[in-house]
Amino acid sequence: MREETDEPRTAIFGDVAVVAVSGELDLILCVKLAPELDAAMRSPVRAVVIDLEAVSLVDSSGIALLLDAFLRLDQCGRQLAIACPMGSQRRAFEVTALDRQLPMHETRQAALAAVGAADR
DSSP states (O other): OOOOOOOOEEEEETTEEEEEEEEEESHHHHHHHHHHHHHHHHSSOSEEEEEEEEEEEEOHHHHHHHHHHHHHHHHTTOEEEEEOOSSHHHHHHHHTTGGGTSOEESSHHHHHHHTTOOOO
C-alpha cells in the first residue's frame, strides 16, 4: 500500500531554497516534485536544499530527479545539498553508489550548514 504524501513545499531563506518532501519519492511524487524543484532552480538562489527526512522510500524515479537537479545546479555553479538520514530512504543511493557522488547529509541542519546557510 502506498504511503500518503503531502505536496512538496518550498521555502526561501535569503539565497537558499529548501524543498521539503514527504512520503514515497516514486514516480507519482516526482510528477508533483519536478515543477516545485524546477521553480526553485530557476529562482535566483545560490543553493537548493532538498529535505528528504520525511521520505520513507526513494525509487529510481526519485534518484533520476535528484541527479538531474544536481547536474543542472552544478552547471550553473550553484550548490545542492540533500538531507537524507540513514535508513530506507538512503538505501537506493547506497546501492547505486550515488551516496558518494551526491551531496548527502544526515539532517536538514547539516545540509544547510554545507551550503553555508544558517540553521532554519
